[in-house]
Structures are given as C-alpha cells and as structure tokens.
Amino acid sequence: MQKMGFLGLGIMGLPMARNLMRTGCELRVWNRTPGKCEPLATAGAVVCDDPAEVCAASDITFAMLADPKAARAVFTGAVAGLGRGHDYVDMSTVDPGTSRELAAAAAKQEARFLEAPVSGSQKPAMDGTLVIMAAGDRSLYEDAAGALDAMGKKAVFLGEVGNAARMKLVVNMIMGGMMTAFGEGLALAGRGGLDREVLLEVLAAGALANPMFAVKGPAVLRGEFVPAFPLKHMQKDLRLALQTGDELAQPLPTAAAANAAFIAARQAGLGDLDFSAVCRIFTGS
Numbered sequence: 707m708q709k710m711g712f713l714g715l716g717i718m719g720l721p722m723a724r725n726l727m728r729t730g731c732e733l734r735v736w737n738r739t740p741g742k743c744e745p746l747a748t749a750g751a752v753v754c755d756d757p758a759e760v761c762a763a764s765d766i767t768f769a770m771l772a773d774p775k776a777a778r779a780v781f782t783g784a785v786a787g788l789g790r791g792h793d794y795v796d797m798s799t800v801d802p803g804t805s806r807e808l809a810a811a812a813a814k815q816e817a818r819f820l821e822a823p824v825s826g827s828q829k830p831a832m833d834g835t836l837v838i839m840a841a842g843d844r845s846l847y848e849d850a851a852g853a854l855d856a857m858g859k860k861a862v863f864l865g866e867v868g869n870a871a872r873m874k875l876v877v878n879m880i881m882g883g884m885m886t887a888f889g890e891g892l893a894l895a896g897r898g899g900l901d902r903e904v905l906l907e908v909l910a911a912g913a914l915a916n917p918m919f920a921v922k923g924p925a926v927l928r929g930e931f932v933p934a935f936p937l938k939h940m941q942k943d944l945r946l947a948l949q950t951g952d953e954l955a956q957p958l959p960t961a962a963a964a965n966a967a968f969i970a971a972r973q974a975g976l977g978d979l980d981f982s983a984v985c986r987i988f989t990g991s
C-alpha cells in the first residue's frame with residue numbers, strides 16, 4: 707500500500723486530500739490549525755504533530771499552502787523528514803524562485819521534488835477535476851500519477867522547476883483581469899440603467915461565455931461572496947505575476963490595473979471573501 711502525506715488542509719487541501727484517500731493509500735496529514743484535520747482523521751487518516759513526521763512516514767508528501775511564505779515555512783518544518791524514498795510535491799501557487807529554492811533544498815536531502823500548482827477552485831477540488839501543471843522531477847511525476855489522477859482531470863508536465871509556477875501565474879493573471887473587467891462591466895451597466903441580469907444572459911449567449919461568469923455572475927448580483935477562492939490569494943497571484951513580468955521585462959499594464967483593484971478590495975476588508983468580491987469596488991454593492 708502506498709504511503710502518502712498531505713500538508714495544508716484549507717479550502718483546496720482538504721478536498722484534495724480526501725480524493726487522495728480514495729486511491730486506497732495510507733494517509734498522514736498535518737495542518738497549522740489542527741482542528742482542520744478532524745474530517746480526515748474521522749475518515750481514517752493519521753494526524754501528525756509536525757510536517758517532518760508526515761514526510762518521514764510517507765513515500766510522497768503533497769503540500770497545498772497559502773502563499774510563498776507559508777510554502778517556505780512548512781517546507782522548512784518538513785525537510786528533516788525528506789530523503790531517498792520520501793519525496794515532496796508542492797501544489798501551492800508560488801513564484802518560480804520559491805519553487806526552485808524548495809527543489810534545491812529537497813535535492814540536498816536526496817529527495818525528489820515536483821511543483822504542481824492547480825487550476826480550478828473548491829468545486830473541482832471536491833470533484834477531483836482540477837487541472838494540474840507539474841514541473842521538476844519527471845520520475846516523481848510518473849510515480850505520483852495515480853495520486854494526481856485522483857485529484858485532477860488533466861495533468862501536464864512542463865519540464866524544469868519554475869515552469870509550472872510560471873504557467874499557473876499566467877493563468878491566474880488572465881483570470882484576475884477577466885474578473886475586474888466583469889466588475890467594471892456590471893457597474894457600467896447598472897450605472898447606465900441596464901438590467902444586469904440581461905447583461906449576464908447576453909454574455910452567456912455569445913463568444914464571451916465562460917464558466918466563471920456563469921457561476922460567479924448570479925452570485926455577484928445577489929451580493930454573495932462565500933470564499934471558494936479567497937480574494938487575498940488572487941491578489942497574491944497578481945502580485946507574483948507582475949513580479950515575474952518585472953524580472954522578464956514584460957509590460958503587463960492591464961494586470962497592474964487589475965492588481966490595484968484587488969489591493970483596493972483588500973483595503974476595503976474584502977480579502978477573506980471570494981475573489982469575485984472585487985466587483986464591489988466598482989458596483990459599490
């Protein structure tokens with residue numbers, strides 16, 4: 707029986723770990739706030755006292771953490787448990803530099819490392835239909851295939867560490883820009899006396915139709931922002947995408963404007979709501 711570990715049981719990590727358990731593996735888990743381990747403990751997972759204990763007892767440990775700071779902090783606590791046959795897959799959304807640092811530290815322990823950030827929110831995480839972008843050790847990617855298959859509907863291997871982090875940031879930069887454009891559109895429609903429900907219908911019927919507007923649109927109109935993807939994490943992704951653009955001398959003026967709107971939303975106290983709450987910056991409701 708494969709022995710697997712999972713660190714970070716937030717909105718995404720908990721359902722991903724649950725799907726991992728469905729492969730029939732023995733699962734060990736750890737989360738900074740221990741109470742979040744309870745649903746998995748009830749389902750048969752072993753709760754560990756620290757990340758190193760998880761890694762030392764697992765063939766492969768997966769991590770799903772908030773941001774680069776959290777990914778680094780947890781990895782630092784995990785690294786003593788890594789070694790030959792005790793490998794690490796970081797699925798958090800971080801910048802390429804952070805990923806490379808973790809990969810180098812894992813290599814010092816003779817452990818294999820894979821970065822594997824995901825596209826798709828809470829519902830795809832629950833349904834096991836995430837899109838997984840992986841890069842790093844190819845043999846670990848192959849050995850983790852069953853686990854990745856349980857968590858996602860598609861996985862792509864992108865070569866050297868940093869490429870998957872970069873791909874993920876590109877995807878979320880586009881998503882952040884789409885959401886701010888959507889918010890501005892809703893605001894302008896409302897300001898001009900148009901029925902915003904009809905705007906949603908028109909968007910859904912044409913070339914701009916997409917699942918994000920279809921799912922988030924009605925909730926935005928109702929003023930409901932239950933966090934599937936917390937706004938603070940979206941702003942982190944825009945910040946990291948802009949940082950990457952800066953490093954590569956790639957101008958990203960639209961992403962910079964979107965980032966400013968998300969910062970304003972954080973300043974307005976909306977950081978823990980769903981990222982669609984950025985629309986409130988424009989609609990005021």
Ligand code: NAP
Binds near residue numbers: 737772780826940943
């Ligand atoms: P979340 O619900 O906020 O969970 C964050 C996790 O990180 C929690 O387990 C939290 O522990 C842990 N954490 C935060 N700071 C920490 C620290 N300093 N030390 C140790 N642990 C720390 O976020 P999420 O939505 O699951 O997102 C997780 C990652 O997936 C992020 O990188 C996000 O950008 C990415 N992502 C999210 C979505 C989405 O739709 N939600 C989609 C794709 C990718 P506590 O429980 O103790 O706070």
